[in-house]
Amino acid sequence: MAAEGEVYRLAFPPKTKPHISTGIAFPAATAYHVANTFHASKVYVIVSSSISKTDNFTVLQKALGDKIVGVRKGIKPHTPWDDVLDIIKDLKEKQADLIVTLGAGSLTDGAKVISFALANNATREDDLERLTAVAKTPDLKPCETPVINIPTSLSGGEFSPFAGATDKRTNHKKSFAHPSMGADLIILDPALSISTPARIWLSTGIRAVDHCVEGLCSTHPKASAETDRGFAAGLKLLVPNLLITKENWDDEEARLNEFLGVVEAMGAIGHGVPMGGSHGIGHQLGPLGVGHGETSCIMLPAILKYNYKYGDERVKQNQRKVLDILWAEPAVEKVLTARGLSKETADGGDVLDAVITELGMPRSLKDVGVGRDALDALAENCLKDRCLPTNPVPLTEKKQVLEVLEMVVGDDKGSS
Structure with missing residues (x-):
């Protein structure tokens, strides 16, 4: 009652x-x-x-x-x-x-x-x-x-x-x-969330976006038209309103929409759609001192690029669902266009990188204090995570995880 x-x-x-x-x-x-x-x-x-x-x-x-x-x-x-x-x-x-x-x-x-x-x-x-x-x-x-x-x-x-x-x-x-x-x-x-530090609120917003994106991109049998509707609804509520919040911190309507976007995403996950490599690697970055949301800020664009590079046509088609949703949102399109991206040539990794960068969130392991010396043990721990085998391109070998990590290491030898 x-x-x-x-x-x-x-x-x-x-x-x-x-x-x-x-x-x-x-x-x-x-x-x-x-x-x-x-x-x-x-x-x-x-x-x-x-x-x-x-x-x-x-x-x-x-x-x-x-x-x-x-x-x-x-x-x-x-x-x-x-x-x-x-x-x-x-x-x-x-x-x-x-x-x-x-x-x-x-x-x-x-x-x-x-x-x-x-x-x-x-x-x-x-x-x-x-x-x-x-x-x-x-x-x-x-x-x-x-x-x-x-x-x-x-x-x-x-x-x-x-x-x-x-x-x-x-x-x-x-x-x-x-x-x-x-x-x-x-x-x-x-109203309570206004007191949350910006880095935590916005980065965990990208964590919720990660749920939607990895859900829409999933090739698991439990992914369906019904789960796609939930993930799509969440993505539409989350990304434009996160950009609004970045510009107008006290906008409670945008914040409530973000909360409701989380509900949509988690409802879709509740049908049994497993997450992929961004979540799996992120789980093991946590014990190295990286915040829940920051792991998604760093890993999601890299995983999208890795999956697009090595995935089959179904993997690429699923990523296009994400692109179609985001390019259709005027607030998002404005950011993407301002950052020099075009709908015809930008991939999922490019688009999420632009959004996350616009929000001012970390984009490399270097940004969160994780050095190259941690990568080997990190990759070993990642292979034990339940989400790596359910990545659209299953991550089952250490060299695969290291290739993804190399994309975000952020030092002079790697690429961020």
Whole structure:
């Protein structure tokens, strides 16, 4: 049931979760649903370190009052297992009956893994290993502790039943997957997102674009006309509005459209369309200190160029779908034309490079502090990622990954 003035709906009917809340401020929406939807009395809040120092966190605390039994300020980037285990211990001690996250990225993934671990009594690293997707442990129990996500970025992880968390013993980011994982309620408040640093907001917007582009370009059997419609709708909402936001930071309508573009993209992914090389390599760049969105800013144009170079006619035709969508958007066409591109000659990599550059985002590994000396180990870790075999040109050999990385290394010996 919705609060007064709120739009409250299922994200992906007929699936019974998550619900989405828009239209009212996040503190009021959170307090209403804690009391009336989840009937919770012991709320555990996981808030980003930066937001914990702001009025946004203060007003949330006031709205929830004495229902808050615990607060965790920050989870390190890419969700290290030791952070996850610390929070699990604290949650169990405080007997929390609901988790609220205020922030994005690592907090979102952390809450999913934490709820799954709680249901399966995982309290040690070996227990988490048993829960990873590759372990294929039978008869795992579904999540029981409900989760409310209040995202401050466009990464979209709150909409998926997957999570990544980093085993610091090996520096390998491992996947967790279960149908029950993910938020029960996602509160989208564009006014809140104005306080998100520009580099995070815009780069995670490109992460959402990456979902759409790799979805439209997928050659997997689960890619269909229906998923194409979702990815196309997301792309149309995301790219023009990201360009608007870059020029008018306080435009809440553009920000809400970006949030809704994420919903469209994640709904299409929910049909089982796997991502490709940009996501797969990006997953393993994370433990090297590269932000979720920045990995897409760097890798997506390179993967498009690699796939176009080595792909068959179907691969090239799928990329043309992306080009047709973007060139048809006046705000995007204006940027592409100003950067000297033409519809007749520009490929997908050229177009995404122009958009990402226009947004002022990093375009090489050098830009994010990853040097050539890291490439060999990075390529080895990438080959373990689930998304490389589902790239339109399957990435199954180390030399292939290194060729892609060479395109973005950004030093004097490579090309950015």
